Amino acid sequence: MVKSPCCEKISVEDAKIHSLVSKNNGSGNLTFVSKKAGLKRCGKSCRLRWNNYLRPDLKHDNFTSQEEDLIIKLHAAIGSRWSIIAQQLPGRTDNDVKNHWNTKLKKKLSQMGIDPVTHKPFSKLIADYGKIGGSEKHSTQIGSDLKNAIHLKSEPYQLSQEFRNIDSQPNQSPTSPPKFEPIEKNFLFNITHCDNHPTDFSMPKVSGASNCINLENESIQASSSSTSSSYSTAAQEALPVTPFSWNDFLLEDAFEPSFDGQEHETMDELSFSKELVCQIENGTRQSLNIKEVRSKQATKNDFQVSSSTDISFVEAMLGQENETFLSFPHLMEEPFNY
DNA sequence: AAGATTCTCAACCGCACCAAG
DNA sequence: TCTTGGTGCGGTTGAGAATCT
Numbered sequence A: 001m002v003k004s005p006c007c008e009k010i011s012v013e014d015a016k017i018h019s020l021v022s023k024n025n026g027s028g029n030l031t032f033v034s035k036k037a038g039l040k041r042c043g044k045s046c047r048l049r050w051n052n053y054l055r056p057d058l059k060h061d062n063f064t065s066q067e068e069d070l071i072i073k074l075h076a077a078i079g080s081r082w083s084i085i086a087q088q089l090p091g092r093t094d095n096d097v098k099n100h101w102n103t104k105l106k107k108k109l110s111q112m113g114i115d116p117v118t119h120k121p122f123s124k125l126i127a128d129y130g131k132i133g134g135s136e137k138h139s140t141q142i143g144s145d146l147k148n149a150i151h152l153k154s155e156p157y158q159l160s161q162e163f164r165n166i167d168s169q170p171n172q173s174p175t176s177p178p179k180f181e182p183i184e185k186n187f188l189f190n191i192t193h194c195d196n197h198p199t200d201f202s203m204p205k206v207s208g209a210s211n212c213i214n215l216e217n218e219s220i221q222a223s224s225s226s227t228s229s230s231y232s233t234a235a236q237e238a239l240p241v242t243p244f245s246w247n248d249f250l251l252e253d254a255f256e257p258s259f260d261g262q263e264h265e266t267m268d269e270l271s272f273s274k275e276l277v278c279q280i281e282n283g284t285r286q287s288l289n290i291k292e293v294r295s296k297q298a299t300k301n302d303f304q305v306s307s308s309t310d311i312s313f314v315e316a317m318l319g320q321e322n323e324t325f326l327s328f329p330h331l332m333e334e335p336f337n338y
Numbered sequence B: 001a002a003g004a005t006t007c008t009c010a011a012c013c014g015c016a017c018c019a020a021g
Numbered sequence C: 001t002c003t004t005g006g007t008g009c010g011g012t013t014g015a016g017a018a019t020c021t
Helices: A005-009 A011-022 A030-037 A043-054 A065-078 A082-087 A094-111 A122-132 A136-150 A159-167 A219-223 A233-237 A246-254 A263-281 A290-300 A307-327
Strands: none
Touching: A011 A043, A065 A082, A065 A094, A082 A094
Protein backbone atom coordinates (compact mmCIF):
# COMPACT_ATOMS: atom_id res chain seq x y z
CA MET A 1 0.00 0.00 0.00
CA VAL A 2 1.34 3.38 -0.87
CA LYS A 3 1.17 5.54 2.09
CA SER A 4 3.75 8.01 2.33
CA PRO A 5 3.06 11.66 2.09
CA CYS A 6 2.77 12.11 5.80
CA CYS A 7 5.75 9.86 6.32
CA GLU A 8 7.84 11.89 3.94
CA LYS A 9 7.12 15.06 5.86
CA ILE A 10 8.57 13.68 9.03
CA SER A 11 11.27 11.51 7.65
CA VAL A 12 13.92 13.50 9.46
CA GLU A 13 12.10 12.96 12.69
CA ASP A 14 11.71 9.33 11.79
CA ALA A 15 15.42 9.03 11.35
CA LYS A 16 16.03 10.60 14.73
CA ILE A 17 13.49 8.40 16.40
CA HIS A 18 14.92 5.36 14.70
CA SER A 19 18.45 6.11 15.65
CA LEU A 20 17.67 6.97 19.24
CA VAL A 21 15.18 4.27 19.97
CA SER A 22 16.80 1.43 18.11
CA LYS A 23 19.89 1.82 20.24
CA ASN A 24 17.80 0.61 23.13
CA ASN A 25 15.83 -1.88 21.06
CA GLY A 26 12.64 0.11 21.48
CA SER A 27 12.90 0.53 25.18
CA GLY A 28 13.83 3.51 27.25
CA ASN A 29 12.31 6.82 28.10
CA LEU A 30 10.88 8.13 24.90
CA THR A 31 9.90 11.43 26.45
CA PHE A 32 13.55 11.96 27.20
CA VAL A 33 14.44 10.74 23.74
CA SER A 34 12.07 13.15 22.04
CA LYS A 35 13.31 16.11 24.05
CA LYS A 36 16.91 15.19 23.51
CA ALA A 37 16.41 14.93 19.79
CA GLY A 38 14.47 18.16 19.65
CA LEU A 39 11.48 16.48 18.11
CA LYS A 40 8.09 18.08 17.81
CA ARG A 41 6.46 14.85 18.80
CA CYS A 42 5.82 13.99 22.38
CA GLY A 43 7.26 10.83 23.81
CA LYS A 44 4.05 9.00 23.43
CA SER A 45 3.82 9.91 19.79
CA CYS A 46 7.40 8.82 19.24
CA ARG A 47 6.69 5.47 20.81
CA LEU A 48 3.63 5.08 18.68
CA ARG A 49 5.58 5.96 15.56
CA TRP A 50 8.28 3.51 16.48
CA ASN A 51 6.01 0.69 17.46
CA ASN A 52 3.59 1.01 14.58
CA TYR A 53 5.85 1.94 11.73
CA LEU A 54 9.58 2.30 12.28
CA ARG A 55 10.35 -0.91 14.09
CA PRO A 56 12.65 -2.84 11.77
CA ASP A 57 10.95 -6.17 12.24
CA LEU A 58 7.57 -4.96 11.07
CA LYS A 59 6.01 -6.32 7.94
CA HIS A 60 4.65 -3.73 5.58
CA ASP A 61 3.23 -6.07 3.00
CA ASN A 62 -0.33 -7.26 2.69
CA PHE A 63 -1.86 -9.71 5.09
CA THR A 64 -1.74 -13.30 3.93
CA SER A 65 -4.82 -15.48 3.92
CA GLN A 66 -3.29 -17.46 6.77
CA GLU A 67 -2.93 -14.32 8.80
CA GLU A 68 -6.48 -13.33 8.02
CA ASP A 69 -7.73 -16.74 9.05
CA LEU A 70 -5.91 -16.44 12.32
CA ILE A 71 -7.22 -12.96 13.00
CA ILE A 72 -10.76 -14.10 12.42
CA LYS A 73 -10.43 -17.10 14.65
CA LEU A 74 -8.83 -15.13 17.42
CA HIS A 75 -11.35 -12.34 17.11
CA ALA A 76 -14.13 -14.88 17.37
CA ALA A 77 -12.50 -16.26 20.48
CA ILE A 78 -11.37 -13.20 22.36
CA GLY A 79 -12.95 -10.24 20.61
CA SER A 80 -11.18 -7.02 19.85
CA ARG A 81 -8.14 -7.56 21.98
CA TRP A 82 -5.88 -6.48 19.20
CA SER A 83 -2.67 -6.53 21.16
CA ILE A 84 -3.13 -10.19 22.02
CA ILE A 85 -4.08 -11.04 18.47
CA ALA A 86 -1.11 -9.11 17.14
CA GLN A 87 1.22 -11.01 19.42
CA GLN A 88 0.34 -14.13 17.48
CA LEU A 89 1.28 -12.47 14.20
CA PRO A 90 4.98 -11.71 14.11
CA GLY A 91 5.71 -8.46 12.37
CA ARG A 92 2.20 -7.13 12.80
CA THR A 93 1.12 -4.51 15.28
CA ASP A 94 -2.17 -4.21 17.04
CA ASN A 95 -2.85 -1.15 14.93
CA ASP A 96 -2.20 -3.14 11.75
CA VAL A 97 -4.52 -5.89 12.83
CA LYS A 98 -7.18 -3.48 13.98
CA ASN A 99 -7.08 -1.52 10.74
CA HIS A 100 -7.14 -4.63 8.63
CA TRP A 101 -10.08 -5.95 10.56
CA ASN A 102 -12.03 -2.71 10.30
CA THR A 103 -11.32 -2.12 6.63
CA LYS A 104 -11.28 -5.61 5.16
CA LEU A 105 -12.27 -8.52 7.30
CA LYS A 106 -15.49 -7.07 8.70
CA LYS A 107 -16.73 -6.43 5.21
CA LYS A 108 -15.75 -9.85 4.00
CA LEU A 109 -17.54 -11.57 6.83
CA SER A 110 -20.61 -9.46 6.26
CA GLN A 111 -20.59 -10.36 2.60
CA MET A 112 -20.48 -13.99 3.63
CA GLY A 113 -23.57 -13.54 5.74
CA ILE A 114 -21.69 -13.69 9.02
CA ASP A 115 -22.00 -11.06 11.66
CA PRO A 116 -18.44 -9.82 12.34
CA VAL A 117 -19.28 -9.05 15.94
CA THR A 118 -20.75 -12.36 17.03
CA HIS A 119 -19.32 -14.50 14.22
CA LYS A 120 -22.72 -16.02 13.81
CA PRO A 121 -24.76 -16.14 10.63
CA PHE A 122 -27.12 -13.22 10.32
CA SER A 123 -29.92 -15.72 10.05
CA LYS A 124 -29.36 -16.90 13.58
CA LEU A 125 -29.10 -13.39 14.92
CA ILE A 126 -32.37 -12.41 13.35
CA ALA A 127 -33.97 -15.61 14.54
CA ASP A 128 -32.75 -14.83 18.04
CA TYR A 129 -34.04 -11.31 17.69
CA GLY A 130 -37.41 -12.71 16.78
CA LYS A 131 -37.24 -14.92 19.82
CA ILE A 132 -36.68 -11.93 22.04
CA GLY A 133 -39.86 -10.56 20.57
CA GLY A 134 -41.60 -13.58 21.99
CA SER A 135 -43.04 -14.97 18.79
CA GLU A 136 -41.51 -18.20 17.56
CA LYS A 137 -43.61 -18.08 14.47
CA HIS A 138 -42.40 -14.63 13.74
CA SER A 139 -38.79 -15.58 14.25
CA THR A 140 -39.25 -18.61 12.08
CA GLN A 141 -40.58 -16.44 9.36
CA ILE A 142 -37.72 -14.03 9.69
CA GLY A 143 -35.14 -16.80 9.62
CA SER A 144 -36.76 -18.44 6.66
CA ASP A 145 -36.95 -15.21 4.77
CA LEU A 146 -33.34 -14.48 5.41
CA LYS A 147 -32.31 -17.98 4.44
CA ASN A 148 -34.06 -17.53 1.16
CA ALA A 149 -32.60 -14.11 0.76
CA ILE A 150 -28.99 -15.00 1.22
CA HIS A 151 -28.96 -18.60 0.00
CA LEU A 152 -26.80 -19.77 2.84
CA LYS A 153 -26.19 -23.45 3.05
CA SER A 154 -25.86 -25.30 6.28
CA GLU A 155 -22.99 -27.48 5.21
CA PRO A 156 -19.45 -26.68 6.18
CA TYR A 157 -17.77 -24.21 3.91
CA GLN A 158 -14.27 -23.08 3.46
CA LEU A 159 -13.81 -19.65 4.89
CA SER A 160 -10.39 -19.07 3.46
CA GLN A 161 -11.53 -20.00 0.01
CA GLU A 162 -14.55 -17.79 0.27
CA PHE A 163 -12.33 -14.92 1.27
CA ARG A 164 -10.27 -15.44 -1.80
CA ASN A 165 -13.41 -15.60 -3.85
CA ILE A 166 -14.59 -12.34 -2.42
CA ASP A 167 -11.22 -10.83 -3.11
CA SER A 168 -11.63 -11.82 -6.72
CA GLN A 169 -14.98 -10.09 -6.86
CA PRO A 170 -14.22 -6.64 -5.56
CA ASN A 171 -17.39 -5.08 -6.83
CA GLN A 172 -19.68 -7.67 -5.48
CA SER A 173 -22.59 -6.03 -3.83
CA PRO A 174 -24.05 -7.15 -0.53
CA THR A 175 -27.18 -8.15 -2.35
CA SER A 176 -25.36 -10.71 -4.42
CA PRO A 177 -24.09 -13.12 -1.83
CA PRO A 178 -21.29 -15.55 -2.47
CA LYS A 179 -22.14 -19.12 -3.29
CA PHE A 180 -20.89 -21.37 -0.54
CA GLU A 181 -19.79 -24.74 -1.74
CA PRO A 182 -19.80 -27.49 0.86
CA ILE A 183 -16.61 -29.40 1.27
CA GLU A 184 -15.60 -32.44 3.21
CA LYS A 185 -12.08 -31.65 4.30
CA ASN A 186 -9.57 -28.92 4.64
CA PHE A 187 -11.98 -26.34 5.87
CA LEU A 188 -11.07 -23.60 8.24
CA PHE A 189 -14.14 -23.92 10.34
CA ASN A 190 -17.67 -25.09 10.02
CA ILE A 191 -20.88 -23.47 10.95
CA THR A 192 -23.76 -25.63 11.84
CA HIS A 193 -26.97 -23.87 12.45
CA CYS A 194 -28.78 -26.36 14.57
CA ASP A 195 -27.61 -29.63 15.99
CA ASN A 196 -30.67 -31.65 15.31
CA HIS A 197 -31.91 -29.86 12.24
CA PRO A 198 -28.93 -28.86 10.21
CA THR A 199 -30.98 -27.15 7.60
CA ASP A 200 -33.23 -25.30 9.98
CA PHE A 201 -32.02 -21.74 10.12
CA SER A 202 -35.01 -20.47 11.91
CA MET A 203 -34.88 -22.26 15.21
CA PRO A 204 -31.47 -22.19 16.82
CA LYS A 205 -31.14 -24.01 20.07
CA VAL A 206 -31.96 -21.94 23.08
CA SER A 207 -28.91 -23.09 24.98
CA GLY A 208 -26.68 -21.44 22.48
CA ALA A 209 -24.55 -24.54 22.20
CA SER A 210 -24.64 -24.48 18.47
CA ASN A 211 -23.06 -21.83 16.35
CA CYS A 212 -20.46 -21.11 18.94
CA ILE A 213 -16.89 -21.27 17.94
CA ASN A 214 -14.61 -24.06 18.76
CA LEU A 215 -10.98 -23.41 18.28
CA GLU A 216 -8.80 -26.40 18.47
CA ASN A 217 -5.38 -26.10 19.84
CA GLU A 218 -3.80 -27.15 16.61
CA SER A 219 -5.67 -24.59 14.65
CA ILE A 220 -3.11 -21.88 14.96
CA GLN A 221 -0.21 -23.93 13.85
CA ALA A 222 -2.41 -25.65 11.35
CA SER A 223 -3.67 -22.45 9.86
CA SER A 224 -0.49 -21.92 7.99
CA SER A 225 -0.79 -25.31 6.43
CA SER A 226 -4.50 -25.05 5.77
CA THR A 227 -5.35 -28.16 7.67
CA SER A 228 -8.51 -28.59 9.59
CA SER A 229 -9.53 -26.44 12.46
CA SER A 230 -13.14 -27.04 12.83
CA TYR A 231 -16.06 -25.15 14.10
CA SER A 232 -17.84 -28.43 14.33
CA THR A 233 -20.43 -29.55 16.77
CA ALA A 234 -18.56 -32.74 17.47
CA ALA A 235 -15.50 -30.90 18.56
CA GLN A 236 -17.57 -28.53 20.66
CA GLU A 237 -18.75 -31.44 22.69
CA ALA A 238 -15.21 -32.13 23.71
CA LEU A 239 -15.09 -28.82 25.49
CA PRO A 240 -15.98 -28.86 29.14
CA VAL A 241 -17.60 -25.44 29.18
CA THR A 242 -20.63 -24.51 27.18
CA PRO A 243 -19.58 -21.85 24.72
CA PHE A 244 -20.48 -18.35 25.73
CA SER A 245 -22.93 -16.30 23.78
CA TRP A 246 -24.07 -12.77 24.37
CA ASN A 247 -27.39 -13.74 22.98
CA ASP A 248 -27.88 -16.28 25.69
CA PHE A 249 -27.79 -13.61 28.31
CA LEU A 250 -30.02 -11.32 26.35
CA LEU A 251 -32.51 -14.07 25.86
CA GLU A 252 -32.42 -15.27 29.42
CA ASP A 253 -32.68 -11.80 30.76
CA ALA A 254 -35.57 -11.16 28.48
CA PHE A 255 -37.41 -14.23 29.65
CA GLU A 256 -36.94 -14.33 33.36
CA PRO A 257 -37.21 -16.78 34.93
CA SER A 258 -34.65 -18.75 32.99
CA PHE A 259 -35.46 -21.56 30.64
CA ASP A 260 -36.47 -24.86 32.03
CA GLY A 261 -33.72 -27.33 32.56
CA GLN A 262 -30.97 -24.78 32.20
CA GLU A 263 -30.41 -23.92 35.80
CA HIS A 264 -28.49 -26.93 37.02
CA GLU A 265 -26.38 -27.09 33.96
CA THR A 266 -25.57 -23.44 34.37
CA MET A 267 -24.59 -23.93 37.97
CA ASP A 268 -22.27 -26.78 37.03
CA GLU A 269 -20.68 -24.59 34.43
CA LEU A 270 -20.43 -21.80 36.94
CA SER A 271 -18.56 -23.99 39.39
CA PHE A 272 -16.28 -25.20 36.68
CA SER A 273 -15.60 -21.66 35.54
CA LYS A 274 -14.84 -20.53 39.08
CA GLU A 275 -12.40 -23.37 39.45
CA LEU A 276 -10.72 -22.49 36.20
CA VAL A 277 -10.52 -18.87 37.17
CA CYS A 278 -8.78 -19.79 40.40
CA GLN A 279 -6.39 -22.08 38.61
CA ILE A 280 -5.51 -19.52 36.03
CA GLU A 281 -5.27 -16.62 38.45
CA ASN A 282 -2.90 -18.66 40.59
CA GLY A 283 -1.05 -19.98 37.63
CA THR A 284 1.27 -18.72 35.00
CA ARG A 285 -0.99 -16.49 33.06
CA GLN A 286 1.08 -13.54 31.90
CA SER A 287 -0.18 -12.01 28.73
CA LEU A 288 -3.50 -10.81 30.01
CA ASN A 289 -4.44 -9.02 33.16
CA ILE A 290 -7.62 -10.71 34.25
CA LYS A 291 -8.47 -7.98 36.71
CA GLU A 292 -8.25 -5.44 33.96
CA VAL A 293 -10.52 -7.53 31.82
CA ARG A 294 -13.02 -7.84 34.61
CA SER A 295 -12.95 -4.11 35.18
CA LYS A 296 -13.28 -3.25 31.53
CA GLN A 297 -16.08 -5.66 30.92
CA ALA A 298 -17.91 -4.39 33.95
CA THR A 299 -17.67 -0.79 32.87
CA LYS A 300 -18.08 -1.15 29.14
CA ASN A 301 -21.17 -3.27 29.23
CA ASP A 302 -23.39 -0.77 30.83
CA PHE A 303 -26.69 -2.49 30.39
CA GLN A 304 -28.53 -3.40 33.52
CA VAL A 305 -28.38 -6.90 34.84
CA SER A 306 -30.28 -8.16 37.78
CA SER A 307 -28.54 -9.13 40.96
CA SER A 308 -29.25 -12.75 40.23
CA THR A 309 -27.75 -12.64 36.79
CA ASP A 310 -24.81 -10.31 37.06
CA ILE A 311 -22.72 -12.89 38.87
CA SER A 312 -23.42 -15.54 36.31
CA PHE A 313 -22.75 -13.04 33.61
CA VAL A 314 -19.32 -12.17 34.89
CA GLU A 315 -18.49 -15.76 35.65
CA ALA A 316 -19.55 -16.84 32.22
CA MET A 317 -17.39 -14.12 30.72
CA LEU A 318 -14.50 -15.49 32.70
CA GLY A 319 -15.45 -19.02 31.81
CA GLN A 320 -15.45 -18.10 28.16
CA GLU A 321 -12.13 -16.44 28.56
CA ASN A 322 -10.70 -19.48 30.23
CA GLU A 323 -12.05 -21.63 27.48
CA THR A 324 -10.30 -19.41 25.03
CA PHE A 325 -7.02 -19.82 26.79
CA LEU A 326 -7.51 -23.55 26.99
CA SER A 327 -8.06 -23.55 23.27
CA PHE A 328 -5.14 -21.23 22.65
CA PRO A 329 -2.68 -22.22 25.34
CA HIS A 330 0.11 -20.31 23.72
CA LEU A 331 -1.77 -17.09 24.44
CA MET A 332 -0.66 -17.60 28.00
CA GLU A 333 2.93 -17.66 26.95
CA GLU A 334 5.22 -14.73 26.63
CA PRO A 335 4.48 -12.50 23.70
CA PHE A 336 6.50 -12.81 20.59
CA ASN A 337 9.88 -11.29 21.19
CA TYR A 338 11.01 -8.80 18.65
C1' DA B 1 -10.85 15.59 -17.26
C1' DA B 2 -12.85 16.74 -13.03
C1' DG B 3 -15.56 16.47 -9.09
C1' DA B 4 -17.56 13.14 -5.80
C1' DT B 5 -17.20 9.21 -3.21
C1' DT B 6 -14.92 5.47 -0.99
C1' DC B 7 -10.97 3.32 0.98
C1' DT B 8 -6.79 2.99 3.66
C1' DC B 9 -4.02 3.51 7.60
C1' DA B 10 -1.01 6.47 10.51
C1' DA B 11 -1.96 9.17 14.13
C1' DC B 12 -4.64 10.87 17.77
C1' DC B 13 -7.52 10.56 21.93
C1' DG B 14 -8.97 9.14 26.32
C1' DC B 15 -8.91 5.85 29.72
C1' DA B 16 -6.67 2.62 32.76
C1' DC B 17 -2.78 0.47 34.94
C1' DC B 18 1.61 0.54 37.21
C1' DA B 19 5.70 2.03 39.56
C1' DA B 20 8.23 5.47 41.84
C1' DG B 21 8.50 9.23 44.91
C1' DT C 1 -2.58 7.53 50.52
C1' DC C 2 -1.86 10.69 46.86
C1' DT C 3 0.48 12.49 42.83
C1' DT C 4 3.03 12.11 38.71
C1' DG C 5 5.05 10.21 34.67
C1' DG C 6 5.40 6.36 31.60
C1' DT C 7 3.09 2.97 29.18
C1' DG C 8 -0.54 -0.05 26.98
C1' DC C 9 -4.77 -0.48 24.87
C1' DG C 10 -8.93 0.04 21.92
C1' DG C 11 -11.86 3.31 19.52
C1' DT C 12 -11.92 7.04 16.41
C1' DT C 13 -10.37 10.57 13.16
C1' DG C 14 -8.71 12.74 9.09
C1' DA C 15 -5.45 13.31 5.20
C1' DG C 16 -4.21 11.33 1.11
C1' DA C 17 -4.86 7.77 -2.41
C1' DA C 18 -7.81 5.19 -5.21
C1' DT C 19 -11.93 4.56 -7.54
C1' DC C 20 -16.26 5.87 -9.41
C1' DT C 21 -19.48 8.73 -12.06
